Amino acid sequence: MATFVSRAEWGARNPTSQSTNITPENGGVTVHYVDGVPVARDDHAECAGQVRGIQNHHMDGNGWADIAYTYLTCVHGYVFEGRGPGHRTAANGTTTGNQNWYAVCGLVGGAEGSYDPVTPELVDAFHWSIATLRSTGGAATGINRHMDHLSTSCPGQLSAYVLDGSLEPDGDEGPPPWPGVYFSYPPVFTHASVSTWQARMVALGYSLSVDGQYGPASQAVCEEFQADAGLTVDGIVGPDTWNAAFA
Ligand SMILES: [Zn+2]
Ligand SMILES: [Zn+2]
Known part of the structure; x- marks a missing residue:
């Protein structure tokens, strides 16, 4: 079962803005990978720093409001909270893609012949992410690939896992994680x-x-x-x- 890592736990910066202008009931989950060189860490202790680096790149390099993804998953079976459910992503590359589809990024990279291996723990973390997004009322219509929105090599080795249905939740995901925020009233x-x-x-x-x-x-x-x-x-x-x- 995957383990959830809240933004506070991985040391996220606050977003500069957030948008709830989405219709996730019309879309699903788009799968991403990191890039064309191997990036998976041997030691999970390095994964939080890797996520912080991606956030810094997206905010300082790209000028985005936050890390682009809804969730990020690592080969050790952890799910890092990105923008989280209910928030528009910046990852899918098209207006429609970001409006209707959540974005989950596997922390794997490489190119043909040098791909980081896809572990069962990574697959489980995807199952968990997708099941959780569906439980919030979004992501109903399916799982696709970044390359289904526009021309890109993303999601690399994960493409085959989307196409053969391996990332479809299998019922072993366990309960949804505490989302990292306290619900209290007042105010609503x-x-x-x-x-x-x-x-x-x-x-x-x-x-x-x-x-x-x-x-x-x-x-x-x-x-x-x-x-x-x-x-x-x-x-x-x-x-x-x-x-x-x-x-
Ligand atoms: Zn991508
Ligand atoms: Zn890890």
Whole structure:
């Protein structure tokens, strides 16, 4: 099962701006790789620094608002939080691509004959990323490749894995991770992952509308759930409350 690494955990810079101008229900997930030279790290301890380097390149080199991708996955089975669900990406190369499709980048590179190997852990991290994006109501229509939007070698060796269906979630993904943000009220808190949590509460038998808005009704259900689960009752969905909900 993949392990989630929040932006705080990998030391992300804050975005200079964010756009929620997307219609992910009309698209899916576009798969990327890094570039034409091998980039996969032997030691996972180096992966967070690699992600920071990509963010610096995208923000300082390209002048973008943030790292371009929704998530990044490494060969050790970790999912690094990029822009996250609910936010427009800058990775897919076309207006329609960025409007409708999320972007997940595997931290592999190379060229024909020198490709970084695709590990089962990397494939699992893709499964997890795609299943999580679908759980937020996006990414419904499929999985494609950067080269399906425009002419590029991306996603390299991952292209074959898209085409043969290997990146399609297989049901072994485990629960969605705590999204790295605390849901609290007041004021009403809006985040793409709120609807994931609300839908889970409804599945567990609590009465709540799934509207993506963490307001007084969500807070009341949270407190009820926390009491039922023997957690500290504070009405805030943090990692303990999130994980208990999906346990
Ligand atoms: Zn790409
Ligand atoms: Zn790693």
